[in-house]
Amino acid sequence: MFLICLAAAAGALAQPGGIKRTVITRGDVSVPNREAVVAHVELAPGATAGRHTHPGDEITYFLDGEGELLVDGAPPRRVKAGEAIIIPAGVVHDARNPGSTTTKLVGVYVVEKGQPLATPAR
Secondary structure, three states: OOOOOOOOOOEEOOOOOOEEEEEEEEEEOOOOOEEEEEEEEEEOOOOEOOOEEOOEEEEEEEEEOEEEEEEOOOOOEEEEOOOEEEEOOOOOEEEEOOOOOOEEEEEEEEEEOOOOOOEEOO
16 A cells, blocks of 8 residues: 555645655545545655554555555555555555555545544554
8 A cells, every 4th residue: 555645734745755745635525524635645666654544544546656555464465556445544554665666646535634644553
């Protein structure tokens, strides 16, 4: 899974090396106290997102390249361009780019308002 958006405000955000996340838009959804955040994410070859959780669901579509989704308690899952992943709220996960080209994806997060978009996991 790639990852993922540790995004907070709008625009380009502070993030671990090898990851570039840009929030495209954010706004209210029909579920009370929730908002959707849409981000463009690039993960450099060999980079990892770092183990983390989200205060809501993550839906990610892979535009280009490939990735490996690492969900605690599950075997690694290889994902490539044209595929998507869904990660429920609170699930500890990580993503890495095992390929030789930059992985590009779009992440959609439906999260609790006022909470950080992602929280590092131990």
